[in-house]
Amino acid sequence: MASLTLDALTKRYGDNVVVKSVSLAVRDGEFLVLLGPSGCGKTTTLRMIAGFVPPSGGSMRIGDKDITTLPPWKRNAGLVFQSYALFPHMTVNENVGFGLDMRKVDRAETTARVAEALRLVRLEGFGERYPRQLSGGQQQRVALARALVIRPDVLLLDEPLSNLDAKLRLEVRLEIRALQQQLGLTTVMVTHDQEEALTMADRLVVMSDGAVRQVGTQSDLYERPADLFVADFVGRSTMISGTVAGAGAFRSDGGLMLSCQLSSAEGAATIALRPERLTLGAAAQGLANHATGKVTFVSYLGALLDVHVRLNDTDHVVVQIPNRSDGHVPAVGDMIEVGWPASACLVFPREVA
């Protein structure tokens, strides 16, 4: 186990820079998640760490050892692929034992460690099966056991859950997290599923277009997003565009005057609002910002309701409220009072899209 450091790591394909000077420090035993939209360079970054993609610039270290130019087979990084990549011609035992074989571990110890790894992923008794005789979830856990059994310095996971059904995904993600903590593994996981990212990570890295937008804990990203992209990508936000009209004041394009958090933004700007920070009905009256609008759409999420409210011709917000069967449920077409505190308004300079 060790820390992992990326220093100005860059990857260029021709003129196309797909990873732009990424610097990260993953602490010993930390679970770091790379999160970002499709094509932003997450897999490329992970494959550079694993040694399959030679970086165009920058360096990487595991602990104090520079691994930038080390071939993959000398890196001691456990990699779990999205497609699992089990060896189809080997049994589960042989798959899991492969890495130990490469390390010349003797037979008795191999048998013991393979059994232990399979026990960890709850697959005792499956050792003699071939991968094709296992379900997707079981194959996924074999892949995990195979990566864990070599006691890697870093564990690398590339969308390990994306081939599993929704229910299994929830289970396996808890299992992976529990194992990672139990073994104290330094882990980097790639995903574009933000719920997965938020539930598993110690810290998250939001990437877009090959660059790191923000590194931080769940609450850092959710409550203090560094920019509009992060505010939009992590969790949900409704956006109100307008202009900054003075310290803590904002005029929306639809003419609403809003009080908001202080920010460095000037001129054209956008406010991001988290749907759950908004209030409906009489309670809205006392808040710093309130307006009357017309309900345009109500979506039913089970425990929660999303109420879409149009405030005027251009401004529109989504309000998330608990779904209480005794309470009054707004209906489409209702005129309703919406309110939110100034602290809910995060102001960002308008981004050039």
Next chain:
Amino acid sequence: MAAVSTRPVGEPGNLTAAGLLVPATIFVAIGLMVPIAILFRYSLNAFVPGQLMVDALTVANYVKFFTDPFYLQVLWRTVRVAVACTVFCLLFGFPLAYVLARTQSRYKNLLVMAIILPLFVGNAVRAAGWMVAFGSKGFVNSTLMSMGLISQPLEIMYTELAVVIGIIAVNLPFMVLTLQSVIEGIDRNVEEAAFSLGASPLTMARRVLFPLALPGILAGVILTFILAMNAYATPVLLGGPKFQTMGPLVFSTFAQQNNWPFGGAVSFILMTATLILTIASSLLIRRRYA
């Protein structure tokens, strides 16, 4: 009819399957099995000079083959050449097929074409080309001699080496194309998984790539071995009149000596030897890697 109606929709029934097999079966029966059966019958006949073939039921032709050192020498030479060609085709072909299967180059199709292109040139035409290049007054020798590197022409033509090189050149595309399609079907991530678990490229190839490519290796070996055992134009043109192998021997026995019974026997021995060695090599490869 009950059995037909319980069949899941979309699954071809036995009748349909049989129907699909009929044309190929008839073709194979008429085009292959019948001539082979006739040939086998001929091989048991007797040969009387002047009368050609005489109806009989004798193994004399087979006895003649296996008791004459000349014919045994021909068989042994054929096997030796075929084995050498197959081994070298595999050794040269595998790396080539691997690169071809894994390349991301946009010139990949051109590379594949370059492999297939030699197949457009018939064996005889190609061998004629080699004769021009390698003859004692050929391109290679005259160049080397005019450069003063050699004083006597090198003897390349009419050697076993020339035949082996010639057959390898003919068979390599078959090996490469067979291997390439199988390697393309192997998940690249599986190779990378082996690397990340600590396998060096050689170990990865031995433990993961070869076992997974086994069906392709077998198919390629069988294909090129059969082609090499039965080669005709290349040994005749590059080996010369004294370099006898089984393919040309079959032809000359039939066409020049008009000895149909013995020709039938030689054909059958060639077929059987090919079959036995093919099965033996499959078993060997399977044992090694499966």
